[in-house]
Each structure stands twice: as structure tokens, then as C-alpha cells.
Amino acid sequence: MTALLRLAWQSAWNRRFTLALTIFSIALSTFMLLGVERIRTDVRESFTSAVSGTDLIVGARTGPVQLLLYSVFRIGAATNNVRWQSVEDISRMRGVRWVIPMSLGDSHRGYPVLGTSSAYFEHFQYGDRQALRIAQGKPFEDLFDAVLGADVARQLGYRLGDRITLTHGAGGPINNVEHDDKPFVVAGILAPTGTPVDRTVHISLEAMEALHVDWTSGVRLPGQNVDAEAVRAMNLQPKNITAALVGLQSRAQVFSVQRQINNYRAEPLMAVLPGVAMDELWKVIGTGEKSLLLMSGLVAFVSLLGMVAVVLAGLNERRRELAVLRAVGARPGHIIWLLALEGLLSTTIGVLLGALALVATGLLAAPWLLNQFGLVLSITDVTPLQWWILAGLLSTGFLASLIPGWRAYRLSLVDGLSPPV
Structure with missing residues (x-):
């Protein structure tokens, strides 16, 4: 597993530009999803208090x-x-x-x-x-x-x-x-x-x-x-x-x-x-709060679909790489886990960056939001739903990465050392 993690990181780093776009997309969706949930909670608390x-x-x-x-x-x-x-x-x-x-x-x-x-x-x-x-x-x-x-x-x-x-x-x-x-x-x-x-x-x-x-x-x-x-x-x-x-x-x-x-x-x-x-x-x-949460959830879903699409689009360029791995003894399960770990790694980094960006933005914007909109943000208080959102994003990102992993496994079975013409 350690070798697969190291290999997944090196493979991802080799495609760092594409990786950066994917991570940015996931970070943005995490920022929006957690931010909407935080605002929704704080608006209700401000109202009731x-x-x-x-x-x-x-x-x-x-x-x-x-x-x-x-x-x-x-x-x-x-x-x-x-x-x-x-x-x-x-x-x-x-x-x-x-x-x-x-x-x-x-x-x-x-x-x-x-x-x-x-x-x-x-x-x-x-x-x-x-x-x-x-x-x-x-x-x-x-x-x-x-x-x-x-x-x-x-x-x-x-x-x-x-x-x-x-x-x-x-x-x-x-x-x-x-x-x-x-x-x-x-x-x-x-x-x-x-x-x-x-x-x-x-x-x-x-x-x-x-x-x-x-x-x-x-x-x-x-x-x-x-x-x-x-x-x-x-x-x-x-x-x-x-x-x-x-x-x-x-x-x-x-x-x-x-x-x-x-x-x-x-x-x-x-x-x-x-x-x-x-x-x-x-x-x-208070019915509007559910609509906001649904919209941010759709944004996160689209971002994860984008990650899957990017990985699938790049598989054709990696067919030689995957064939080499198969030639040196990598099993089909290793191929699946390699791409799954790459997806999980990208999702984890994106989720962490999105959460950190939300905390930093909340701390900097809290005085301005209070003065301009009368909204009191409790940015450091994590709600149970936010924990579920984080867990859902990580698990969904991992499951979504299994799709290109399975596709890569099927390609590696038919490819040799030379890419198909």
C-alpha cells in the first residue's frame, strides 16, 4: 500500500497541471458546500437569537x-x-x-x-x-x-x-x-x-x-x-x-x-x-435554506463528475504507462487501486484546501459581514452536518475514482508495451 501511495503521488505530480485544476474544482465545491451550510446555520441562529x-x-x-x-x-x-x-x-x-x-x-x-x-x-x-x-x-x-x-x-x-x-x-x-x-x-x-x-x-x-x-x-x-x-x-x-x-x-x-x-x-x-x-x-x-443547500450539493456533484471526466480523458495518454506497470508484474487490482488512490488523494487535498479557505475567509470577512449584513459567523464551530458533508465528499471522491480505475484495468488487459495505432 505504501508503494502504491508513493506511485500514485508521483503519477499525479507528473500531471500536476491537470491535477491542480481538479483540486481547485474540488476545493471550490467544498468551499461553497461548507460555506452555504455555515451561513444557513448562522442565519438561523442570528434569527432565533x-x-x-x-x-x-x-x-x-x-x-x-x-x-x-x-x-x-x-x-x-x-x-x-x-x-x-x-x-x-x-x-x-x-x-x-x-x-x-x-x-x-x-x-x-x-x-x-x-x-x-x-x-x-x-x-x-x-x-x-x-x-x-x-x-x-x-x-x-x-x-x-x-x-x-x-x-x-x-x-x-x-x-x-x-x-x-x-x-x-x-x-x-x-x-x-x-x-x-x-x-x-x-x-x-x-x-x-x-x-x-x-x-x-x-x-x-x-x-x-x-x-x-x-x-x-x-x-x-x-x-x-x-x-x-x-x-x-x-x-x-x-x-x-x-x-x-x-x-x-x-x-x-x-x-x-x-x-x-x-x-x-x-x-x-x-x-x-x-x-x-x-x-x-x-x-x-426558513424554506429557502434547503434550496441553498441543494444548490451547493449540485455544485459539489458536478465538480466530482469533472474529476472523473478529467481522469477518463487522460487515460488514453496513460495506456503505455499502465501497460508497463502490467509488464513489470502489477496485478489488475493494483491498477484499480492506483487510480482510486490518485482520486482519493486529489479529493482529500481539494477538501482540505476548501475547508481552510472557508476558515480564512470567514475570519477575515466576519467583521465586514456583521457591519454590512448583520450576520454573525461562527466559523470555528463545526456543525454535525458539516462533518457529514466532509465525509460524503471524501467517500464520493473515492467511489468516483473507481470508475476510471476500472476503465484503466480493462485497457491494461488488452494493451502491450506499444500504444495501439
Whole structure:
């Protein structure tokens, strides 16, 4: 076997240009196949980890997916608001550790505005229990301070101290009324998280209330315009919020607290488990991941077929070489194993190069992917499916190389020392 390996290597090296093309093709297919699987896994993990460490999401009674969409992903709108008294009652329920109130509805140049409290920066977590981090500045302290997500600051070019005005509602050509009488100052910019936090403008609940003291039912009251200085002296206790994130003292209490909230008599509320709602939502939007994996698998299959085609095409030039081997005593099995080992050697080198290229590319591109696309790559974490992909590529490459090996064996039986004319 050692002699066959040495002979296979020398034979392959003698055709190193063709060998290099074959290895490059296999490396490229390995890179694509493993890369698609890595991205597919990380996209799902980024999606499901948009919020972590939160035990319940509370909002007006609606569907779990709809509540998840507008409270976590800032998509859509709530069917109804939650009274502030209800939030206070929930915070006093047995087992509740903290509550993060969230008030949505306004926007800034297409980005949603979130009114919340200081508990948001203290308790909100994403990913693997990662806390929010202020990259520049500090959380809001003044009434008209704003903290920007990383994407908002980068895309709009904002820096600390810049003044911004918010838009009433989601904005757009129909509803595009600016709260220009109450401008905000950029007090902080969050570090990238790869979650909807990056695309959100954060203000305090009191600031959200201050924006709408002279509004009712979504319309500014005619003849009433309370300026930014006058509003500071007013009572800005929020009356309603959109949703709330709830953290419990113990996970064992989650169903008990959920039942209390769902049976809350003062108003119809609903509490959902984020993980359950995430899985339900992913079943709807996650079908594309299978298509990506299928496409990369087809690329790998075509690459292996290319390897077989290259070896088969070169057999006619190697008939004299194989006949010499037969003349010096090589058995038919040796001929088959020789070409099979050449194919396995090419496949192994190609797979290793493809895997190393993926790791190097992932490490270099990870910061750029996070900043540009909000994608967190865990390039060093090998998934079970990736191990199966590597094993499948190696075994398929070996089995594919048996085809030219069998063809070479048949040719060597009829050839002599001189190639046929």
C-alpha cells in the first residue's frame, strides 16, 4: 500500500497541471458546500437569537407570530396598546424579575423608533446571552437624547451630538409629518449586534410621550403646539405602551406567570414564549435554506463528475504507462487501486484546501459581514452536518475514482508495451 501511495503521488505530480485544476474544482465545491451550510446555520441562529434571556413577550391579545414580529423585529403594527397600569401590575407579579416596556409607532428616515426605559440597556440580551454595549457615548439621560443602532448611525452618517427629528408614524409619502418642534440629540451609538437593534432609534418612554402631548388619535391638535422647553414641565408618565419583555426569577415559573398574564382581567393580554414563537415563524420563512443547500450539493456533484471526466480523458495518454506497470508484474487490482488512490488523494487535498479557505475567509470577512449584513459567523464551530458533508465528499471522491480505475484495468488487459495505432 505504501508503494502504491508513493506511485500514485508521483503519477499525479507528473500531471500536476491537470491535477491542480481538479483540486481547485474540488476545493471550490467544498468551499461553497461548507460555506452555504455555515451561513444557513448562522442565519438561523442570528434569527432565533434576536432576543435571548427574555422569558416572555407581552402584548395585546393577537397571534404569537404577529406579537413577535412587531415587538422584536419591528415589522407590522400592534392591534392594540397595553395600558401602563397593566405593565405595573405585571412587574409586581410573583416571579417577575424585570420588565422592559416598549413603545413603537414613530420612525426616522425609514428606521423604527423605540421608546423604552433604562431597563432596556440593563437587561436586554441577544445571541448567546450577550448584553447591549454602547460603542460611543452613553444611554439617554436628557429627555431629548437618542441612542442609535449601529446600522442607523453608519447608513445615515450620524455622530455624537448630531441633531435629528423623528417622523410621526412609519413615514412614507402618505404619512410624513415631522416632529420638527422637538429635535433629539444623538447621545449614544450601540455596537453592532446583528439583530433588529442595529436598525432602531432608541428614545425614552417620557420622550415618546413628549412627542405626542399635542396629538390625539394620530393627528396633531390644531392651534396647540407645545415646544420642547414647555413639555419638560409636564407630567410625561406614559399612558400606553406597545409591548413588554419580561424576565423571570426562575425559568420554572414561566408557565405560571404566562397563565396569570393571559388571565389578566383588566384588559385582554397575551404572553408568549420567544423560542416557541421563533420556531413557528421560522417554519414559514426558513424554506429557502434547503434550496441553498441543494444548490451547493449540485455544485459539489458536478465538480466530482469533472474529476472523473478529467481522469477518463487522460487515460488514453496513460495506456503505455499502465501497460508497463502490467509488464513489470502489477496485478489488475493494483491498477484499480492506483487510480482510486490518485482520486482519493486529489479529493482529500481539494477538501482540505476548501475547508481552510472557508476558515480564512470567514475570519477575515466576519467583521465586514456583521457591519454590512448583520450576520454573525461562527466559523470555528463545526456543525454535525458539516462533518457529514466532509465525509460524503471524501467517500464520493473515492467511489468516483473507481470508475476510471476500472476503465484503466480493462485497457491494461488488452494493451502491450506499444500504444495501439
